[in-house]
Amino acid sequence: MTGIQVAPGGRIDNFIPPEGVPITFNLASRGSRLGAQILDILITYGSVTLFIILVYWSGLMGGAPLTALFLLLTFFIRIPYYIVAELVWNGRTLGKRINTIRVISANGRRLTPHQVVARNLMKEVEVFMPITTLFAAQDLNTWAGLVIAVWMVLVLLVPFFNRKRQRLGDMIADTLVVDMPKAVLMRDLSDSAKSTERQFVFNPEHLEVYGQYELQVLEAILREPPKSQDGYDRVRKVTKTIIRKIGYTDPVPQIDEWKFLLEFYKQQRGFLENRHLFGDSRQDKFHADEGKRSQPEAAKPAKSDAARPRRSRPPRRSE
Amino acid sequence: MSASPQGRETDFETLRSARFRKEREAGWRRLETLIATAEKSGVRGLSYQETLELSGLYRQAVNSLSAARAISMDKALLTYLDRLCARAYLVVYAPQESIGDAVWRLFAQGIPQAVRRSGVALLIGFLAMALGALIGYTLFQRDPAWFFTFVPAELADGRTPEATPAYLRQTLYDTSNRSGEVLGVFASYLFSHNTQVAILIFALGVFAALPSFILTFYNGLLLGPFAAIFINAGLGWDLFGWLSIHGVTELAAICIACAGGARLGLAVLLPGRKSRRASLRDSGRDAVKLLILAGVMLIVAGLVEGFLRQLIHPTEWRLIIGWGLGLIWLSWLTLAGRGGKAS
Numbered sequence: 296m297t298g299i300q301v302a303p304g305g306r307i308d309n310f311i312p313p314e315g316v317p318i319t320f321n322l323a324s325r326g327s328r329l330g331a332q333i334l335d336i337l338i339t340y341g342s343v344t345l346f347i348i349l350v351y352w353s354g355l356m357g358g359a360p361l362t363a364l365f366l367l368l369t370f371f372i373r374i375p376y377y378i379v380a381e382l383v384w385n386g387r388t389l390g391k392r393i394n395t396i397r398v399i400s401a402n403g404r405r406l407t408p409h410q411v412v413a414r415n416l417m418k419e420v421e422v423f424m425p426i427t428t429l430f431a432a433q434d435l436n437t438w439a440g441l442v443i444a445v446w447m448v449l450v451l452l453v454p455f456f457n458r459k460r461q462r463l464g465d466m467i468a469d470t471l472v473v474d475m476p477k478a479v480l481m482r483d484l485s486d487s488a489k490s491t492e493r494q495f496v497f498n499p500e501h502l503e504v505y506g507q508y509e510l511q512v513l514e515a516i517l518r519e520p521p522k523s524q525d526g527y528d529r530v531r532k533v534t535k536t537i538i539r540k541i542g543y544t545d546p547v548p549q550i551d552e553w554k555f556l557l558e559f560y561k562q563q564r565g566f567l568e569n570r571h572l573f574g575d576s577r578q579d580k581f582h583a584d585e586g587k588r589s590q591p592e593a594a595k596p597a598k599s600d601a602a603r604p605r606r607s608r609p610p611r612r613s614e
Numbered sequence: 615m616s617a618s619p620q621g622r623e624t625d626f627e628t629l630r631s632a633r634f635r636k637e638r639e640a641g642w643r644r645l646e647t648l649i650a651t652a653e654k655s656g657v658r659g660l661s662y663q664e665t666l667e668l669s670g671l672y673r674q675a676v677n678s679l680s681a682a683r684a685i686s687m688d689k690a691l692l693t694y695l696d697r698l699c700a701r702a703y704l705v706v707y708a709p710q711e712s713i714g715d716a717v718w719r720l721f722a723q724g725i726p727q728a729v730r731r732s733g734v735a736l737l738i739g740f741l742a743m744a745l746g747a748l749i750g751y752t753l754f755q756r757d758p759a760w761f762f763t764f765v766p767a768e769l770a771d772g773r774t775p776e777a778t779p780a781y782l783r784q785t786l787y788d789t790s791n792r793s794g795e796v797l798g799v800f801a802s803y804l805f806s807h808n809t810q811v812a813i814l815i816f817a818l819g820v821f822a823a824l825p826s827f828i829l830t831f832y833n834g835l836l837l838g839p840f841a842a843i844f845i846n847a848g849l850g851w852d853l854f855g856w857l858s859i860h861g862v863t864e865l866a867a868i869c870i871a872c873a874g875g876a877r878l879g880l881a882v883l884l885p886g887r888k889s890r891r892a893s894l895r896d897s898g899r900d901a902v903k904l905l906i907l908a909g910v911m912l913i914v915a916g917l918v919e920g921f922l923r924q925l926i927h928p929t930e931w932r933l934i935i936g937w938g939l940g941l942i943w944l945s946w947l948t949l950a951g952r953g954g955k956a957s
Contacts, residue, residue, distance in 0.1 A: 312707065314676045318700045363803075370806035374813065385708040397704070405707040408716045413902045419810070420817035463820055466891055467878070467898040476704075478646065478697035480639070481690040485632045511689045518690070564687050565629045572685065 299401050299471070301458045307471070311403050320473040322460050323396035328472055332422060334390035339372035373423055377415040382408060386470075395475040401459075402469060410468040417464030421450055484517050485561040494551065495558045501541040502566040508579035510567060513560050520553070530556065631686035638678050642695075645671040645702060652705045672702040720906065723951035728903035730948070732873055735880065735904075739873035742827045743865060746834020747841070754839040761839045773840065779847040805916030808864065809909055812871035816905040819872075820894070823879020830872040837865075855929030858936030860919035866943065867911035874904035911943065 300308050305322035312318055347365050380388040386398035386406050398414070400406045425447035454460045459471060513533075521527045534552045537543070537559060547555050567577055628636075648668045651659050660668065679695040686692060729736070753760045758775040773785055811829075818825035844853035877897045885893035918935070926932060 312676075312703050314673065316676045316680045316699070318679075318703060319696045320700055366803050366806050370809065373810075382709065382713060385704065399704070405709055408709065408713075408720075409899055409902060412906070413898050416813060416902060416905060417817050417820070419813040420820075424814065467820070467894055469895050476697040476700040478694055478701055480642065480694045480698075483632050483635055483688060483691065485629050485688070507687055510687055514689055561629065564631075568629065568631055568685060568687055571687070 299459065305460070307473070310399075310401075313403065320399065320471070320476065323394075323472045323474050325454055325460060327394045327396055327474075328454070328460075331388065331390035331394040331396060334393055335377070335388050336426075338389050339376055343368045343372055374415055374419060377418060378412050381406075381411045381415065386411075391472075395477075396472055397475055398470050398472055400469065401471050406470070410470050414464035414468035414470050417462070417467060421453075421462055421464060425451055481518065484514060484557065485564060495545070495547070495555055497541075497543070497559065497562045499566070501543055502563055504541045504580060505563060505567075506577035506579035506582050507567060507571075510560070510563055513556065513563075517556060517560055631682070631688060631691075634678075634681065634685060635688075635691055638674070641671055641674055642678070642698060645675055645698065649698075649701050649705050653701075657705065657708065668702075669706060672699075672706050675699050675702055720903070721950075725903045725907045726947050726950040726952075728900040729870075729907065731900055732877055732904060735873040735876040735901075736870070738823070738827065738876040739830060739869035739871075742830035742872055743834040743837075743869050746831040746836075747838040748834075750835040750838020751842050752838075754842040761843070764835050764839055773843060775843055775846075777843070777847075779849065782844055782847050782849055783852065805913055805920075808867075808912045808916060812868060812908045812912055813905065815868065815871045816874045816878075816901070816908070819875020819878040819901070820882065821879070823876045823883065826872045826875030826879065830868060833865075833868055852929055855932035855936075856923070859923050859926070859932040860915045860936065862936045862940040863911050863918065863943065864915035866940065867908040867915060870904050870911070871908040874901040874908065877901040877904065907947075914939070 299310060301322065302308055305324070307320045307322065309317050310320050343365070346368070347361065350364070351361060377388055381398060384392065387396075391397055398406060398411070400410055450463065454462050454465075459465075461471065465471065516530075516533060519526075521530050530552050531549070534547065534555060537556070538547065570577060645668070648660065648664060648671065651664075652668065657665060657668075675695065676699050679692075679699050682688075682692055682695055750760075750764060761775055773782060815826050815829045818829065841850075841853060844850060878894065878901050881893040881897035882890055888896070918939070922935060923932070926935070
């Protein structure tokens, strides 16, 4: 068993490449996989039909050789096309390229030819046989036909019944289908607070209140400067809340609220990162209670996944 | 780290994690452009220098990610590095083997070794076919009405128990002049039809092997009554030649596809100490090779059936070609790939 863990949102948390540093991948949604499959079918069958029509029109071939060619081509676009495409483009068929998803090996190593072949051979049972049978639809009147139809639908639904969203072929080949990661580097918010003298000064007791989770929520807010009156109102609300919570006493002019938030973000982040380096990680605003409840926990080594906020936090226990 | 004395002032102004980012950002940007090139035109699109640079920068980015998780709380930065590393990983760990090499290794070692490891499954495959044929034959001899139960009319093509020996003989030695073109269509039809059947038999194996077994058994069941008709008409020897020329290869291929399915089914039924999923994955390696073998054999069988059987009529020659081919398969599968390491 590879110990891949999948969070409910489809995020793979512990995919470990040979370098030993976990990388996050997001599982492709079932919808985009279905879409890619449909696109592939349309592309392959469409191009073969077009090709045959063109050849027929041009009069290069006709009759028997054309039929032979057609038969061979229709064989080729069923399983071999997927195998060759995924080998050449490293886990991507044309449909997957369009939908920006791709196949990766679940064990953190490179995708091997065996895996590509195995996962695509199963496609015959999982995808093509149901489609041809349902299109032919002549045998579906008897109860045996009905049983077969139900069974086929169940096989098609296998990706919905497991967390890794694997179809049978994926299970045999030990592969996953993930979204193509997109890397966009946004500017560092702590850089933008570049006033020469500090307009707002926060004391340590101001910065004691919040933890990493709140910091990153604030970061998300600051990434989108307000454009409408609504936005300004929201900024005001956030500012007021922060001022109240941290017990900040100096006046904050209305025009400087955005600057205040930026400055607060920067100093709060510096403070938290410092505490973190000293072994005092503060996940969120409940960190003070945690320290009270179990004293030895302060000596706990810094967790490697400290960078992620824990959203589903149990409510505070009354003591 | 820039611990220069005059940097003291800025140290106070910029955060440690922001400095960390500033020092490395150029490298990340460079990695991004290299990845973009490699994604578009493959690693072949990069020069030697650039390839070296790519692997170095990838390792640096992974290091940065690891460090950033420890010191930075800038979520945008963490996400960016995570994604960047993921993309670089996909480029760096792309399959390196050329398709030609992979195919050569498969045929020289992979397939013969997989076949030799699959004794039980092969036994199941051949047994399914043989039992089917035997039962079909005996049932037909007791009551010819069984023929119509087993064999669909369109497959029988007039070769029913009531058919005259003359007609039966004619189907074995079809003398109507077929042009090469028509034979080509016939061969490619046979190939794509038979291969689809083989893939089906194989892939159904994952459902506890039973469907594979039944399909193969049914193939045998078709064979039995057919053989019985011709034997009753005194054409047993001729049928043997007619079947042998392609059937040795084709029927063996179907049995091998069934064996591949059986490997999968056995993995599900009897996983031993492993989890079912792990066991399926391990057996999958051999099972897939068995199926590829079946596919190759079916291509050959299709060619022989489409061309040679229609062109060569003496039963002796049919036997020599058919069983000769069988001998070639057998010696390849038993002798090849014994020296190399297991793959």
